[in-house]
Amino acid sequence: MADTGSTGGSLADRLTKADGSKFESPEAAPGIDTTEVTDSKSTGASTSWADDVETPVTVEPEPVSTPAIGPKESSPPKSTRPEESSLQTVQPETSSLEKAQLDGATEYQAGSGNFLDEPSYDVNIKLSDAQADPNNPLYSLKRFEDLGVDANILKGIYEMRFTKPSKIQEKALPLLLADPPTNMIGQSQSGTGKTAAFVLNILIRLDLSTPEARQRPQAMVLAPSRELARQIHGVIQIMGRYVEGLQIASSIPADRDNRGKFLDGQVVVGTPGTTMDLIKKRLINPTGIKVLVLDEADNMLDQQGLGDQCLRVKKMLPPAVQVVLFSATFPDNVVQYAERFAPNSNQITLRHEELTIEGIKQLYLDCPSESAKYDSLVKLYGLMTIGSSIIFVKTRATAREIERRMNEENHQCACLTGEFEGTQRDIIIDSFRRGVAKVLITTNVLSRGIDVQSVSLVINYDLPDQAPHAHNRADTQTYLHRIGRTGRFGRIGVSISLISGQRDVMLMNEIENYFGIKMQGLNPNDWDEVESKIKSVLKSLRAQPNYGRDPREIHT
Numbered sequence: 001m002a003d004t005g006s007t008g009g010s011l012a013d014r015l016t017k018a019d020g021s022k023f024e025s026p027e028a029a030p031g032i033d034t035t036e037v038t039d040s041k042s043t044g045a046s047t048s049w050a051d052d053v054e055t056p057v058t059v060e061p062e063p064v065s066t067p068a069i070g071p072k073e074s075s076p077p078k079s080t081r082p083e084e085s086s087l088q089t090v091q092p093e094t095s096s097l098e099k100a101q102l103d104g105a106t107e108y109q110a111g112s113g114n115f116l117d118e119p120s121y122d123v124n125i126k127l128s129d130a131q132a133d134p135n136n137p138l139y140s141l142k143r144f145e146d147l148g149v150d151a152n153i154l155k156g157i158y159e160m161r162f163t164k165p166s167k168i169q170e171k172a173l174p175l176l177l178a179d180p181p182t183n184m185i186g187q188s189q190s191g192t193g194k195t196a197a198f199v200l201n202i203l204i205r206l207d208l209s210t211p212e213a214r215q216r217p218q219a220m221v222l223a224p225s226r227e228l229a230r231q232i233h234g235v236i237q238i239m240g241r242y243v244e245g246l247q248i249a250s251s252i253p254a255d256r257d258n259r260g261k262f263l264d265g266q267v268v269v270g271t272p273g274t275t276m277d278l279i280k281k282r283l284i285n286p287t288g289i290k291v292l293v294l295d296e297a298d299n300m301l302d303q304q305g306l307g308d309q310c311l312r313v314k315k316m317l318p319p320a321v322q323v324v325l326f327s328a329t330f331p332d333n334v335v336q337y338a339e340r341f342a343p344n345s346n347q348i349t350l351r352h353e354e355l356t357i358e359g360i361k362q363l364y365l366d367c368p369s370e371s372a373k374y375d376s377l378v379k380l381y382g383l384m385t386i387g388s389s390i391i392f393v394k395t396r397a398t399a400r401e402i403e404r405r406m407n408e409e410n411h412q413c414a415c416l417t418g419e420f421e422g423t424q425r426d427i428i429i430d431s432f433r434r435g436v437a438k439v440l441i442t443t444n445v446l447s448r449g450i451d452v453q454s455v456s457l458v459i460n461y462d463l464p465d466q467a468p469h470a471h472n473r474a475d476t477q478t479y480l481h482r483i484g485r486t487g488r489f490g491r492i493g494v495s496i497s498l499i500s501g502q503r504d505v506m507l508m509n510e511i512e513n514y515f516g517i518k519m520q521g522l523n524p525n526d527w528d529e530v531e532s533k534i535k536s537v538l539k540s541l542r543a544q545p546n547y548g549r550d551p552r553e554i555h556t
């Protein structure tokens with residue numbers, strides 16, 4: 001097999017460590033007013049659980065198969081000495097707050113303010129308009145000040161330039177904050193601010209008044225991927241930066257900083273397997289935990305994956321713990337289980353037809369064969385770098401192969417899949433957040449929760465299916481999460497699904513029927529038209545990375 005060439009190799013290989021040295025090997029590298037709000041009293045589900053069986057955490061269920069884009073590339077992520085590259089970035093020593101800002105989107109996009117009176121492109125609507133439209137999921141009648149948010153937390157919110165709550169924040173917060181604490185199952189479209197809703201509940205409920213109280217965890221947030229856990233950690237750190245004495249602990253796989261150390265922050269954020277492991281090793285004291293949040297809860301409660309782990313963690317917590325489940329999707333088969341996991345919960349739910357975000361233009365492109373998808377991708381490359389883009393593929397092998405071929409052809413892109421070691425993954429996602437890498441090839445591991453507001457284009461190289469159980473059935477939930485990596489909080493984005501053959505058409509139709517949408521076809525015989533169609537969307541102000549930022553900052 002050909003070598004990856006001078007521009008090849010994974011991005012992580014080509015980046016430097018925080019101290020400026022190189023990694024020698026992976027081992028060495030360390031709208032919802034249609035929302036239904038259901039009162040808890042009407043859902044009196046009881047809890048009865050199956051046996052607590054030990055199951056490996058399936059943080060990343062990626063099928064491994066041969067890519068259909070060319071000769072098989074079987075090499076794992078590179079473990080040789082990294083090469084010099086223009087992508088090389090020096091990572092100075094960072095303070096924990098700086099790290100937090102790296103992990104959350106906030107440093108780069110500064111929330112979504114409404115300083116939009118300096119248009120350099122067509123202005124569609126201003127965020128302030130979106131937040132004033134009752135049919136928009138960002139709409140709210142209230143202000144954060146009306147929601148009982150403490151002054152120090154308000155300062156953090158102002159710093160993030162959140163001017164008004166979104167609909168999910170407005171609706172969920174009073175229910176979450178009511179005493180006695182009540183469980184919640186909360187659903188709202190992707191990119192509408194669910195994180196801030198549960199983070200505010202946690203910050204407001206923390207007792208930091210005595211050294212004893214400050215010594216042990218009081219809240220726990222679990223997420224399905226390392227990247228999402230780090231991102232949430234970052235949001236809590238920024239939102240809570242004026243909360244005196246706040247400490248956040250991380251329980252993610254192979255976290256060098258915490259290996260073997262007792263986690264004594266008041267908020268623990270992590271993935272379920274590692275968290276359970278640390279509880280078992282008595283490195284997390286779960287006895288004072290008052291709030292348990294499962295982000296991407298439908299995924300977390302999936303009985304074939306993370307469900308057992310989450311259940312085992314929950315069983316270690318005090319019985320009175322407030323259970324908060326958030327996701328953009330709660331498929332019918334998970335709802336009952338979720339109701340048992342969070343009994344007597346308040347529920348904020350949406351219908352399928354309400355789940356898609358208007359700002360995301362959903363397109364498809366016919367490709368004459370599976371292998372021709374790659375050629376289309378190359379043709380789309382110029383459009384991918386207008387903002388940032390994510391290419392979703394089904395298998396790690398396909399991801400590797402596309403990365404290799406693109407880099408060989410001098411189309412710079414990075415690749416992040418579950419086969420990378422934790423620290424390498426951190427470097428790759430951080431460089432994507434910074435815009436050092438503008439095109440990221442990934443699997444479903446990054447389909448959920450990741451908030452990089454500069455992402456204006458999502459490409460489904462493979463449409464998500466329900467393999468290995470139902471190869472010919474679409475995974476509608478994953479489709480929604482994938483496209484939701486763009487069009488965050490009122491922005492505009494484009495998704496393009498590459499379609500080749502009857503099976504893809506079937507999957508696409510199933511997705512369209514489920515969400516009650518129609519994807520618009522691009523004309524594969526007229527690339528000028530394809531380009532101008534996509535450009536017209538991507539160049540609108542709301543698709544720009546700086547959308548919502550104070551122009552005084554952009555120009556300095």
Ligand SMILES: Nc1ncnc2c1ncn2[C@@H]1O[C@H](COP(=O)(O)OP(=O)(O)OP(=O)(O)O)[C@@H](O)[C@H]1O
Pocket residue numbers: 105106109110111112113161162163164165166169188189190191192193194195196327328448449450451453484485488489
């Ligand atoms: N009230 C607000 N005003 C302005 N921006 C906000 C507000 N709330 C959240 N945001 C910003 O909106 C973006 C999306 O928020 P978040 O990641 O919480 O979405 P989400 O609903 O959890 O999405 P997903 O379902 O994809 O996980 C973030 O960059 C966040 O900083």
